[in-house]
Amino acid sequence: MSTAKQKESFFRRLVSNQMFIPLIELLLLAVINLINDPSFFKITLGTNTAGFPVLSGYLITILDYGSELAILAIGMTLVTAASGGQDISVGAGIAITGSVILRMLCGRNSRPDELQMPIICAFLIAVLAGMIAGAFNGLLVSWFKIQPMVATLILFTAGRSIAAWINNNELPIVSEPSFGYFGNFIPGIPVPTPFFIALAVMIVTALLLKFTNLGLYVQAVGINAQSSRLNGLNPTLIKFMTFVLLGICVAVAGLIKVSRLSTINYSVVAKDIEMDAILAVALGGNSLSGGKFNMTASIIGAYVIQFLTTTLYKFNVKSTALPAYKAVVVILLVVFSAPVVREFMSAKWKQLISNKAKKEVA
Amino acid sequence: METKTRESKGLFSKLSNMTDSNLLLTITIVVFVLMYIGAMVFLGKGFLKPQAFFNILNENAALIILSCGLSLVMITGGIDISVGGVTALVTMSCAVYLDHKNGTVGGAMLLALGIGLAFGLVQGYLVAYLDIQPFIVTLAGMFFAKGMTTIINADPFNVANEQFVALKNTRVNVPGMGSYNKKGVYINAYVEIGVIIAILIVILMFMMLRWTKLGRSFYAVGGNRQSALMLGINVKRTRFLSQLLCGVLAGIGGFVYFLHVGSGAATNGAGAEMNAIASSIIGGTMLTGGVGNIIGTLFGVLSLSTIKNIVASAGLDQAWWTGITVAAMLCIFLVVQSIVVARKK
Numbered sequence: 001m002s003t004a005k006q007k008e009s010f011f012r013r014l015v016s017n018q019m020f021i022p023l024i025e026l027l028l029l030a031v032i033n034l035i036n037d038p039s040f041f042k043i044t045l046g047t048n049t050a051g052f053p054v055l056s057g058y059l060i061t062i063l064d065y066g067s068e069l070a071i072l073a074i075g076m077t078l079v080t081a082a083s084g085g086q087d088i089s090v091g092a093g094i095a096i097t098g099s100v101i102l103r104m105l106c107g108r109n110s111r112p113d114e115l116q117m118p119i120i121c122a123f124l125i126a127v128l129a130g131m132i133a134g135a136f137n138g139l140l141v142s143w144f145k146i147q148p149m150v151a152t153l154i155l156f157t158a159g160r161s162i163a164a165w166i167n168n169n170e171l172p173i174v175s176e177p178s179f180g181y182f183g184n185f186i187p188g189i190p191v192p193t194p195f196f197i198a199l200a201v202m203i204v205t206a207l208l209l210k211f212t213n214l215g216l217y218v219q220a221v222g223i224n225a226q227s228s229r230l231n232g233l234n235p236t237l238i239k240f241m242t243f244v245l246l247g248i249c250v251a252v253a254g255l256i257k258v259s260r261l262s263t264i265n266y267s268v269v270a271k272d273i274e275m276d277a278i279l280a281v282a283l284g285g286n287s288l289s290g291g292k293f294n295m296t297a298s299i300i301g302a303y304v305i306q307f308l309t310t311t312l313y314k315f316n317v318k319s320t321a322l323p324a325y326k327a328v329v330v331i332l333l334v335v336f337s338a339p340v341v342r343e344f345m346s347a348k349w350k351q352l353i354s355n356k357a358k359k360e361v362a
Numbered sequence: 363m364e365t366k367t368r369e370s371k372g373l374f375s376k377l378s379n380m381t382d383s384n385l386l387l388t389i390t391i392v393v394f395v396l397m398y399i400g401a402m403v404f405l406g407k408g409f410l411k412p413q414a415f416f417n418i419l420n421e422n423a424a425l426i427i428l429s430c431g432l433s434l435v436m437i438t439g440g441i442d443i444s445v446g447g448v449t450a451l452v453t454m455s456c457a458v459y460l461d462h463k464n465g466t467v468g469g470a471m472l473l474a475l476g477i478g479l480a481f482g483l484v485q486g487y488l489v490a491y492l493d494i495q496p497f498i499v500t501l502a503g504m505f506f507a508k509g510m511t512t513i514i515n516a517d518p519f520n521v522a523n524e525q526f527v528a529l530k531n532t533r534v535n536v537p538g539m540g541s542y543n544k545k546g547v548y549i550n551a552y553v554e555i556g557v558i559i560a561i562l563i564v565i566l567m568f569m570m571l572r573w574t575k576l577g578r579s580f581y582a583v584g585g586n587r588q589s590a591l592m593l594g595i596n597v598k599r600t601r602f603l604s605q606l607l608c609g610v611l612a613g614i615g616g617f618v619y620f621l622h623v624g625s626g627a628a629t630n631g632a633g634a635e636m637n638a639i640a641s642s643i644i645g646g647t648m649l650t651g652g653v654g655n656i657i658g659t660l661f662g663v664l665s666l667s668t669i670k671n672i673v674a675s676a677g678l679d680q681a682w683w684t685g686i687t688v689a690a691m692l693c694i695f696l697v698v699q700s701i702v703v704a705r706k707k
Contacts, residue, residue: 150441
């Protein structure tokens with residue numbers, strides 16, 4: 001009897017754990033791929049055109065391209081938790097920061113023979129640009145009290161235009177090979193660099209959450225801004241700060257994106273990534289209306305999205321048709337996590353159990 | 363001198379006693395009139411012809427309809443960003459139906475309505491009855507519509523259906539308006555069919571919002587959901603109907619857009635949701651709900667497209683200026699709204 005109860009409570013704890021949902025999704029996708037084509041999981045060690053060893057395979061692709069998404073998901077989780085809304089300007093933000101990096105590296109000449117400044121300086125200036133963009137959004141949200149999604153609509157509309165304007169609508173190309181290291185491979189290391197960058201951002205975030213009160217404050221503001229104010233917090237400042245932090249994440253993602261191609265296409269770079277970033281937060285089981293959050297779940301959510309995208313590509317879905325499938329996933333997800341539906345289902349579940357118990361008694 | 367100060371004082375107190383709705387509407391109309399006069403004075407010729415004004419209407423008939431729908435949901439306290447995607451889906455479906463399936467124009471109209479209705483029904487149900495954030499639902503709706511458009515047909519193409527082309531090229535002369543061209547021939551100003559549909563919808567929506575029970579309950583629900591519930595208004599049904607109507611209007615707007623451009627393409631209506639939201643906000647519809655006016659929305663669309671035309675004819679014709687100006691205008695009006703709200707407190 002007691003073991004049965006223990007078992008039940010273990011099961012319940014497992015199901016109620018926030019990590020449960022993204023992990024199950026990951027497992028589900030893995031199983032689908034395993035049934036469809038086991039070679040999906042094959043990883044081969046080959047050499048690239050420069051003759052250095054590189055790992056390749058679908059799983060490596062997921063780790064590689066999931067990096068930007070994971071980095072964005074970290075910032076997006078904080079913004080979502082604090083403000084109860086999402087930033088839809090991250091794609092445009094990547095265009096802006098990427099454009100800034102290229103402008104700094106190339107100067108006025110779009111095909112420079114040598115870089116105008118060290119890459120790290122260009123990156124730091126891009127971080128500044130990302131922070132300014134974030135601060136603009138944050139100001140509108142926290143100070144002027146405009147809904148986050150509508151406030152960020154401004155940069156969503158203007159961002160790519162601003163990015164084009166920064167480089168005078170030219171497409172600078174960086175020929176310096178070391179610039180490509182951030183988005184591809186460092187010679188001699190077979191694992192793609194974006195993965196390490198994402199790992200570094202994750203570690204910094206983990207330390208930040210562990211050793212500062214950031215996480216607590218953000219959740220307090222998200223759950224009830226009014227009562228957090230009465231407890232001595234400054235909700236305006238904290239909301240503002242989350243947007244600035246997201247701005248930094250956007251700049252890091254921007255560096256990876258432009259480094260991949262050593263150039264930029266203003267209207268295409270990081271297209272629809274805002275949808276994926278929001279989806280990562282939702283898939284991680286975080287409430288989109290703010291409050292409590294689980295950072296690890298969001299990061300796993302980001303890789304789930306990339307897994308889904310890669311799987312869809314494997315099934316020969318065109319890149320332009322991808323959003324339709326993802327939209328269906330989002331709708332299913334939000335429907336099943338809607339409080340109304342949950343209550344309805346748990347009521348049904350209880351009814352089912354009580355019926356069973358009645359039968360056993362009879 | 364004395365009378366002047368009293369007058370200005372009177373004007374100021376009048377302004378500060380205005381309701382939010384009237385104040386925002388006044389700001390919008392004043393901005394539009396000033397902008398148009400400014401354009402006439404400084405940029406001259408192009409803006410002086412009556413046809414210049416009617417061309418703005420011709421180009422933006424679809425946007426007017428979409429903005430009406432958005433004003434409706436925003437007044438009720440919701441939002442719908444799927445309208446641009448629905449527009450693209452409608453144009454592509456109708457184009458494929460007309461050209462590849464040899465359909466009729468009437469059938470295409472029904473198809474457009476049906477698509478709008480389907481989006482409105484599903485999104486309305488999810489938002490109102492399952493209580494999911496409207497932004498998330500309609501964001502998914504937008505991506506679904508855009509993805510579906512390319513699944514139906516990836517390549518853009520012009521429709522060659524004769525019946526349709528005839529309807530597309532129909533021009534309705536505006537009596538008493540016109541201008542002489544360089545050769546001195548009098549040319550009557552004209553509007554396209556879409557403009558007439560748009561004007562009809564503006565009038566209908568205006569009457570509905572002002573004089574019907576449903577219209578008033580949109581304002582009540584948007585203003586304060588709790589008190590609307592206590593007044594005995596069916597809040598869920600009202601929210602559902604607002605999203606449904608917006609979906610239907612997106613379908614009609616999509617068809618009008620199709621009628622204007624005459625082609626099916628996945629890029630049709632790109633950014634329309636942003637323009638429609640911007641127009642509604644510029645027109646004095648509050649994002650927080652409960653405040654808004656369809657006439658303001660009409661002026662919002664006109665202001666937005668006038669500023670676009672000014673930007674274009676001022677020589678700043680690089681594509682990026684349009685995006686930046688629209689965003690800047692949206693930003694300014696959002697801040698103005700925020701100040702109008704803060705004024706009371």
